Amino acid sequence: MNLQIIGHGIAGALLAEIAGQNGIRVSVRTDGSPSSSRVAAGLFTPVTGQRLGLSWRASDALPEAQRFYPDLERRLGIKFFHPLPTLRVFTCAKQRRDWEQKPKADCVHPADPNARPLRAPWGAVRIDGGGWVNLPALLDGLEQRRKSRNEWGQIPNPDITVQAIGHQAARDPLWKDLGWRNAHGDVLTVKIPGCPTDFIYSFDKFLLPLGQDRFRLGATYHWDLDDPTPRPDGRAELEAGLKNVLTLPFEVLDHQAGIRPVAVARVPVIGPHPEAPEQWIFNGFGSKGVLYTPWLAQRLVAHWQTQRPLPKETQSLRRIQRQRDRAKRQSTQQI
């Protein structure tokens, strides 16, 4: 099979690598437009939301991420995978209550935040099993690999073209009808001398240790924005969030922003287009690209090679049909 992948964010890059590992002839092309993978903090964790429940299919996706990234580090000879627990600081009484009342995920344990430079009157928990991936390093390594193998650029007559074009899918005539709710996000790099680096800190925002007193501070959510320019109000929101919990002074070194590709169903979307069956999509990873792309890229390649069905919730044909049905219902109601 000849596979053309369009886009080299985390989605296109991992799909190309995994397809290549499985004997598929692959080539990647990109137009160089902004990639949210290049500004993402690269965090992954098994839990989600204020109640710290397990993410959709985390028990499939997390073990695959924990296996895949260290294996890829060895293959590429570069370091980008950083397993690290998260210290989740509750920022109000309700958050703590919600967590106490809900059945707890096995990876979440009570923790004492007091030895740290934090204001944490409602306490904290430790979340195991997560960490972060240095995505620019990973993407640079994979781009070099594709180029050195002549797997970069347009190929004639591919059997399948996979669009892994991130938030741009919302404007693409083929894929816009899937329904998108993209989310603009700001992220800062800050310097905090003396702040301990043995945890990722989470307090509605996150603070991720990068080394040499530098930390990544993120992230904001502004829904339905399509311009990845950094927003001053985003920076102000992040600084205020950090001041709320951190008792140490900090200095802002850098400000970046990107657009998360979020499909309305809030689950990644994979598969062919009903009217153009050689055109496929691998997209909609929202704020969880690092967690889901290794597992779902494996599942997509297995689907091509052994006809194993894709997870039902991700299937593009069902998702497009559902959106079309919804649009039809709405237009009938308006008549």
Ligand SMILES: Cc1cc2nc3c(=O)[nH]c(=O)nc-3n(C[C@H](O)[C@H](O)[C@H](O)COP(=O)(O)OP(=O)(O)OC[C@H]3O[C@@H](n4cnc5c(N)ncnc54)[C@H](O)[C@@H]3O)c2cc1C
């Ligand atoms: C501030 C912020 C923080 C985030 N933090 C995290 C985090 O901690 N953990 C996490 O898992 N996720 C995080 N995310 C989300 C993460 O960025 C996405 O899940 C992921 O990057 C999506 O990857 P992608 O490959 O689908 O899209 P992208 O990375 O946007 O890549 C799209 C690719 O397609 C190319 N392209 C676009 N249009 C075309 C076209 N027409 N023709 C050719 N090429 C095209 C682009 O150049 C690019 O190469 C964050 C996002 C933001 C904005």
